[in-house]
Every structure is written in structure tokens, then in C-alpha cells.
Amino acid sequence: MTSKRDYYEILSVSRSATEIEIKKAYRILAKKYHPDLNPNDAEAETNFKEASEAYEVLKDPQKRSTYDRFGHQGLENQGFHGFSNMEDVFSSFGDIFESFFGFGRSQPRSGPQAGADIESQTTITLVEAANGVKKQIQIEVSKDCHVCEGLGHEKGYTPETCSMCQGYGQVQQNRGFISIATPCPQCRGQGQINKKPCKTCKGSTREIAKEKIDVDIPKGVESGMHVRISHKGHFGSKGGPQGDLYVQVLIEEHPHLIRRKEHIFSFAKIGIAQASLGSKVMVETLEGSKSIEIPRGSQNGDQVVLQNEGMPILGSNRKGNHYVEVKVLVPKRLSTKQEELMREFATESGEKVIEPSSSFLDKCKKKK
Numbered sequence: 001m002t003s004k005r006d007y008y009e010i011l012s013v014s015r016s017a018t019e020i021e022i023k024k025a026y027r028i029l030a031k032k033y034h035p036d037l038n039p040n041d042a043e044a045e046t047n048f049k050e051a052s053e054a055y056e057v058l059k060d061p062q063k064r065s066t067y068d069r070f071g072h073q074g075l076e077n078q079g080f081h082g083f084s085n086m087e088d089v090f091s092s093f094g095d096i097f098e099s100f101f102g103f104g105r106s107q108p109r110s111g112p113q114a115g116a117d118i119e120s121q122t123t124i125t126l127v128e129a130a131n132g133v134k135k136q137i138q139i140e141v142s143k144d145c146h147v148c149e150g151l152g153h154e155k156g157y158t159p160e161t162c163s164m165c166q167g168y169g170q171v172q173q174n175r176g177f178i179s180i181a182t183p184c185p186q187c188r189g190q191g192q193i194n195k196k197p198c199k200t201c202k203g204s205t206r207e208i209a210k211e212k213i214d215v216d217i218p219k220g221v222e223s224g225m226h227v228r229i230s231h232k233g234h235f236g237s238k239g240g241p242q243g244d245l246y247v248q249v250l251i252e253e254h255p256h257l258i259r260r261k262e263h264i265f266s267f268a269k270i271g272i273a274q275a276s277l278g279s280k281v282m283v284e285t286l287e288g289s290k291s292i293e294i295p296r297g298s299q300n301g302d303q304v305v306l307q308n309e310g311m312p313i314l315g316s317n318r319k320g321n322h323y324v325e326v327k328v329l330v331p332k333r334l335s336t337k338q339e340e341l342m343r344e345f346a347t348e349s350g351e352k353v354i355e356p357s358s359s360f361l362d363k364c365k366k367k368k
Contacts, residue, residue: 004072004082007054015068019059026055053082062224070315077218077315079228112240115142118233119246124217126254130286130311132219137247138212143235145207148198150237152205159192167191205237215247220262220314223251256284262320264310267327270294275328283324285309292324300328 008015011025029051031037038044057063057075066074075081122135144150153159161167165184169191172181183189197203213232221227226246233243251259258265268281278296282289285306292304303323310320334342339356346353 005050007057007067010050010054011058013058017058022055022058026051026059030055049083056083062226066225074315078225079230113237114240115234115236115243117243117246119248121248121250122215122217123250123252125252126257126259127286128217129221129223129249129251130219133217135215135217136212137215138210139232139245140208141211141234142206143209144237145198145201145205147200148205150205152198152201152203153194154196154198157196159194162187162191162193165191213245217249218314220312221249221251222261222314223249225249257286259311262311262313262318264320264322266322266324268292268294268304268324269327269329270298271329271331275299275326285322286311294326298326298328300326302326 008017011017011022011029013021013025017025030048033044033048033051035041035045035048038048057067057080063075063080066078070077118139118141120137120139122137124133124135145152148155162169162184164186165171169184169187169189170181171184184191187193194203198205201207213229215227215229217227226248229245229247231242232245235242256266264286266283266285268283270279270281274281274294275298276296278298279294280291281294283292284290286309290306292306294304295302303325306322306324308319309322312319331338343353343356
């Protein structure tokens, strides 16, 4: 298996490059290696596909973050395997090429067309993100009309071939060495004139269906990441392949636990005596409530580290840590007995404190 080149190296940009710098670098390479400008050049086609894959990752903040942390393997664990062929590239970047250069990739519109991708969302808890979970979502999928079977016209009727584009669906304009293909204005890119449209789909050839999809969310997923499910997007037309489904995973905030990458942070609130003498307290973890030991002499801000009890690291068998920060609570009000003991403690420790009030001294005298 051939190892992939670094995406930043492919585009010749630094790892801190801005979105504008990345787009500019890709534009230069895409124009240089575009197949329409380099016919029958296998090397140019390879470079074009390689640059497009790099741009696909680095233009997306989430994919870029995953790549920066885990490299190519991290992207593959999320279902991204790059572009298998040139049609994948043009399916994803056709509009970009139009905006870059004023041309895309001329191809007949009457043949099979790949289905578009679908984007959806699902929300999970932090504990579910730690353990992995299967979620069912409902999506709306576009598919060929079940009545006309995607033809767009009544059965038995044959549409007329468009006289302007001769059934191609596009008209060509030559500007120097660049050939620009635009949708035919007469048939609107269909290549045919339909005088008897299907009554169900009104000639659109498509209908919308609701589907329930099970999504397997891996352990260690971070909020905002996408799970890719191949061939669960919109159906293709005229026998074209189905698109993919991209499900963005959002993670709810936990009431007691804070996540920072693979580590978990929480607090243990204790009193002065517990901090001084040590104590066992219950804290919330990803696996439920757990008793931990607070060492004798703990200071405010000290941490108890629960090794390997943090979040799983995506794509590995390792876990982060859980850091429990000690918060020593100082009582705002003391009972007479508590104040008396505290003053004795201050005297024993040689600490200077505010002199007791007359009311406190009166209470002490009454006890005696």
C-alpha cells in the first residue's frame, strides 16, 4: 500500500495557512493539472486528484483538525478515504471549478448521474461519546419517481430530442484553449423536450421518501465531527450511484464533567478539616459515581489524577486521564463551638486573627 503524501506539502502551504491561502494554492494547482487542459496525461490527472483530496480536507475545519491530530489514519477512521476516481472529484468540486475558471467538466446530462450527499445531525451525551453508541436518525431521501421510474414522462411516450443541443444537454463555447460547457437553454440541460410530463412528479423524475438510518458512532468522537455512511445519501438518477450520508455528531454538556480533547476535568468540594486530615469523597466519572481519596494536607487547586479514566482516543486503544481538582470550601458562618475551636487552632498555629467580638466572649463566659 502506497503511503499518502502530507496534504500541506501537496498544496505547498504551512500548517498555519489560512482558508484563503489554502484556496489560492489549490486554485493554482487545479488550473495547472486540470484534465481538460492536460488531455491523456496520467501524471497530471494523478496530481489533480491528489491536490483535490488535500483541498477537500484542509478547507473543512473539522477534517483539518482531525488530520492535524491523527493524520491520514484519523480521517480513514471517520470514513474519509479520499477520491477513488476523477468522477468523484468532479462530483464534489464541479461548482468550485465553475467559480475558479468558468468551466467544469463537460459530460452528457442524459446518462447516469450520481446522487447528492446528505448532511444530518444527531446529539449524544458525553458518556455515550465515551462508550460509543448506535443512534437512529430519520432523513429525507430523493429517489426516482416510483410511477414513471425516473423517466419524468408518461409511460409509452418518447420525448423529442432537443434540436439546440442535439440531446447532449449542454452547449459548448470556446474561449481560446478553454472549452466552456453550459446547460442548454432550450431543454434546461435535459437533452429532451417533454410534452407529456409524469402527473406524479410533474416531470421532475424525482420524489422524496423518509428513511430511518442506524448510525454507529465510535468511541472518542468529538463534538462537531462527522460520521460518513456510504451509499445512504440521495439516490442517483438513471441508474447512477447513491450519494453518501454525513452525520454531524453534537455532544451535550455534562453537568459535572468537562472535556478537553481526551482528558476529563471535574471538581471535589471539601471542607478545611477534610483537606487537612485527608478524606474519601464521592465524585462523578464517566463510569458513574466513584469514591476517591483526598490526601492529607491537600491545598485548594491540587489535583487527584485518575489514570486512564478519561475519554478514549479515537482510532486507538488508549484513553486520557480524569483530573479531579480539589476545591477547599471555607465556611462563611461558624457556630460558637466551631469558632472557639478555630481560635484555639489559630493560637496553636501562631496565626494572627481578628480579636473576638464582645458577644462571642459573653457566650464563652456563659458556658463556663
